Amino acid sequence: MTEQVSSHAVVGRSVGDLGRRITQRRTELGLTRQETAARAGVAPAYLQYLEEQPTASPGAGTLLRLAEALKTTVWHLTGGDTELPPGLGRAARTPRFTELTDAECRALLSTHGVGRLAVPTAPGPVVVPVNYSVIDGELVFRAAPGTTPSQAAGHQVAFEVDRIDEAFSEGWSVLVRGRARAVTDPDEARRLAERAYSTPWAGGRRDLWLRIESAAVTGRRITV
Structure with missing residues (x-):
């Protein structure tokens, strides 16, 4: 991997972003800290410092080696693509x-995450991102009454994760x-709230729980 490192990519990141991104990426790849350090040619203790110290500022050479070891780019590690839509790269040769099997799809949904909910509304379909959880095999999310996600109750919807x-x-x-x-049983709503991984990223009170009775789960994968 060859890449130029701009001063903006190194200096312009938010404090602490680098460590979080390194940790997230090596976790995605199933790498331990020791394995990542060996690939990047740095000491495990130094990699721990980069992951845990918000003010860490490695040189361009270290960033390039880390990006190579983690099969990503310096631009991504330093948060340069935060304000850009995904998928800006060219297609592989x-x-x-x-197509994914039902079991593969459900494994990828995992236990929680952020997905896109397609809701039928009076002006037309609207797609909004929501935090979701999978609890006892059911996909659930919460919303504030009167908001777009809450309008999904009683309707056929689509929910996409990628x-x-x-x-x-x-x-x-x-x-x-x-x-x-809509989940109308207070005890059931309380149980879901207790087992959910996170409250919605958007904050605020969102006490209305909804579940999607999945009639079809499909998926696809692109590999190179």
Whole structure:
């Protein structure tokens, strides 16, 4: 991997972004800190410092080696692509497109994340991002009454989750289709709140829980 490192990419990042991005990327690849350090040619203790010290500022050479070891770009590690839409890279020469099985789709949905909810509204379909959880095999999310996500209750909806690897121009997507139902039992709503991984990133009170009764779960993957 060859890449030029601009001063903006190194200096312009938010404090602490580098460590979080390094940790997230090596976790995605299933690498330990020791394995990553060996690949990048740095001491494990120094990599720990980079991951845990918000003010750490490695040189351009170290950033390049880390990006190479983590199969990504310096631009991504330093947060330069934060304000850009995903998928800006060119397609690979020989991409392979495959359909995912139901089991693979549900494994990729995992236990929680952020997905895109397609809601039918009076002016037309609207797509909004929401934090979701998968609890006892059911996809659930919460909303504030009167908001766009809350309008999904009682309607057929689509819910999409995806992941893109910018460095390799590959990724996957999972689509869930079914009817959204509001959770009206207070005990059930309380149980979901207790088991949810996170409150919504948007903050505020969102006490209305909805579940999607999945009629169809499909997915696809692009690899190189």
